[in-house]
Amino acid sequence: MAGRIDRDGPAAATGHPRASHRTAGSSWSGRRPRAARVIFLAGAGERGNAGALRGWATMCVGVGQDAPGWRPGAGPSASVTRKQEQNMSRFTGKVAVVTGAAQGIGAAIAARLAEEGAAVAVVDLTAERAQATVDAITAKGGLARAYGCDVAVKPEVEAVFERVAAELNGLHILVNNAGITRDNLFFKMSAEDWSSVLTVNLTSAFNCSQAAQKVMVAQRYGKIVSLSSRSALGNRGQANYAAAKAGIQGLTATLAIELGPYNINVNAVAPGYIATPMTAATAERVGSSAEEHQKAAAERTPLRRVGTPEEVASVVAFLASEDASYVSGQTIYINGGAR
Ligand SMILES: NC(=O)c1ccc[n+]([C@@H]2O[C@H](COP(=O)([O-])OP(=O)(O)OC[C@H]3O[C@@H](n4cnc5c(N)ncnc54)[C@H](O)[C@@H]3O)[C@@H](O)[C@H]2O)c1
Numbered sequence: 587m588a589g590r591i592d593r594d595g596p597a598a599a600t601g602h603p604r605a606s607h608r609t610a611g612s613s614w615s616g617r618r619p620r621a622a623r624v625i626f627l628a629g630a631g632e633r634g635n636a637g638a639l640r641g642w643a644t645m646c647v648g649v650g651q652d653a654p655g656w657r658p659g660a661g662p663s664a665s666v667t668r669k670q671e672q673n674m675s676r677f678t679g680k681v682a683v684v685t686g687a688a689q690g691i692g693a694a695i696a697a698r699l700a701e702e703g704a705a706v707a708v709v710d711l712t713a714e715r716a717q718a719t720v721d722a723i724t725a726k727g728g729l730a731r732a733y734g735c736d737v738a739v740k741p742e743v744e745a746v747f748e749r750v751a752a753e754l755n756g757l758h759i760l761v762n763n764a765g766i767t768r769d770n771l772f773f774k775m776s777a778e779d780w781s782s783v784l785t786v787n788l789t790s791a792f793n794c795s796q797a798a799q800k801v802m803v804a805q806r807y808g809k810i811v812s813l814s815s816r817s818a819l820g821n822r823g824q825a826n827y828a829a830a831k832a833g834i835q836g837l838t839a840t841l842a843i844e845l846g847p848y849n850i851n852v853n854a855v856a857p858g859y860i861a862t863p864m865t866a867a868t869a870e871r872v873g874s875s876a877e878e879h880q881k882a883a884a885e886r887t888p889l890r891r892v893g894t895p896e897e898v899a900s901v902v903a904f905l906a907s908e909d910a911s912y913v914s915g916q917t918i919y920i921n922g923g924a925r
Contacts, residue, residue, distance in 0.1 A: 676907040677704035681756040683747070684708060685737050685794060686764030688715040690862035691813065693722070694895030695761050698903045700728030704759065707750045709733045737764045737790035747797035756805075759906045760798040762791040762812035762834075767864060769823040769871070780826045787830035791837055795852075799845060808850035809906040812838055816858040816921045831856070835917045842915030851914040853905045858921025859883040860893040888923030 682699045686692040688710035700706045700723040708723075708730050710716040716732035723730040731754070735746040751757050765787045768779035791812050802808025817824050818831040834854055841852040859865060861880055869879030880892045901920050904910050 675702040676903070676909070677702045677759070680704045680758040681750070681754045682706050682759035682761065682906070683750060683757060683794070683798070684761040684763055685735075685790065686710060687719050687761075689719075690864060691857070691860060691895045691898050692761070692763040693719045694899040695763060695902050696730065697723055697726075697728075698896070698899035699759065699761075699906065700730055701726065702903060702907075705729040705731075705754055707731055707733055707754065709735050709737065709746065710764070711736055737762075737794055738785045740793045743790075743793040743797050747794070747801075751801050757798055757801045758805075758807060759809045760794055760811070761902055761906070762794050762810070764790055765813060765830075765864070767824070767827050767868065769827070769868065771823055772825045775825060783826035784830050784833070787827065788833040788837070791834055795837070795841060799841075799848075799850065802850050803845070803848045806849045808845070808848070810838075810841065810845075810850065810852045811902050811905045812852075812854045814838075814854045814856040814917055816856050816919060816924065818856060818917075819925075838917060839915045846914055851905070851910065853910070853913060853915070854917040855898060855901050855905070856917050856919045856921070857893060857898050858887065858919070858924045860895060860898055860920075862895055865892075886924060887921070891922065893920060893922060 677699055680699075680703070682696075682704045684692050684696045684699065684706060687696040687706075687708040692710075696706045696708050696719050706723065706729065708716040708719045710719075710732075711734065713732040713734035716734065720730040720732045733746050733750065735742045737743055747757070766783060768775075768783050770776075770779060795810055795812075798808065798810065802810075812834050813831075814834040815827065815831040817828045818835055819828075821828055835856070838852050838854040841850075845852055859880070861876070865879065866876040869876045872879070874882075884891045898920055901918055905913065905918070
């Protein structure tokens with residue numbers, strides 16, 4: 587069954603693919619899975635590698651989720667050895683997809699989920715862009731695979747999610763992170779900039795969540811976390827972005843109602859100023875250096891500093907974990923106390 591990584595193979599596999607496999611349009615790497623949870627990062631995978639990935643997923647299952655009736659989130663089986671147990675963490679056995687994970691916040695989220703045992707599908711516009719994140723994860727012994735996909739284009743999203751579910755044999759966590767800005771004062775904002783920001787930041791979450799829920803509903807388990815923004819409350823020059831990020835909050839609250847009966851938690855995070863290539867580009871656009879721009883933002887923030895991608899990733903990981911099992915429909919602001 588799609589989404590259940592414990593059904594298709596022997597309980598204990600004897601090996602796993604150590605080498606990196608790369609083909610046009612997709613690539614994946616795996617070194618030393620530390621536990622049995624599989625995280626699905628969007629963007630990687632050729633059919634030709636499906637067998638190797640399935641073998642890897644099966645091997646991961648063998649580490650700790652071999653008990654009959656195990657389901658994602660149910661915890662390790664009794665057959666887990668002490669050493670294996672020590673290596674397990676919150677996402678052992680989970681597959682996660684993180685969109686827009688080639689850099690910035692998405693890359694930090696992918697790294698955090700992988701660090702805690704997930705197998706991550708790293709999705710970005712091209713698999714080549716996503717590969718650096720995959721390499722960083724695998725260098726630390728984690729598992730990840732790069733996938734190329736424009737999340738604003740529904741047929742591309744449907745195709746890549748089908749590939750991920752087939753190749754990793756599951757999908758448990760979706761992080762809707764991909765986003766862009768096209769800032770301008772409202773009276774000067776072009777219809778194109780309005781539309782592209784709404785499509786990439788909001789319609790993409792519709793596309794990916796709809797594709798993911800097919801697997802999640804069937805398996806009665808899922809975690810969806812989407813990136814909103816403090817700008818949802820209103821921000822000069824960001825009518826398009828604010829509308830999209832407020833839309834994420836409405837979508838989140840509604841999906842929590844509709845998908846909750848299927849044991850799917852749906853939440854959002856709303857970061858304030860986080861130092862990433864996105865904010866560096868904003869600084870450049872307004873004629874400032876990244877450092878000056880950050881300093882000004884820090885002065886407006888009660889904690890007197892800007893945030894880091896890792897500080898967003900830790901909250902996303904919390905919401906994607908069983909630590910937040912009774913949290914759904916919420917938007918958590920990560921903004922150093924700023925308003
Ligand atoms: N940096 C901040 O201060 C901040 C604050 C609040 C919210 N956010 C949100 O966090 C998320 C990540 O922001 P970031 O600062 O890391 O941005 P970033 O620009 O550094 O990274 C965004 C990534 O998304 C990818 N992407 C863009 N369009 C895509 C598409 N159509 N399909 C697939 N991938 C696509 C880009 O290639 C890039 O790798 C965004 O949703 C952003 O709106 C950021």
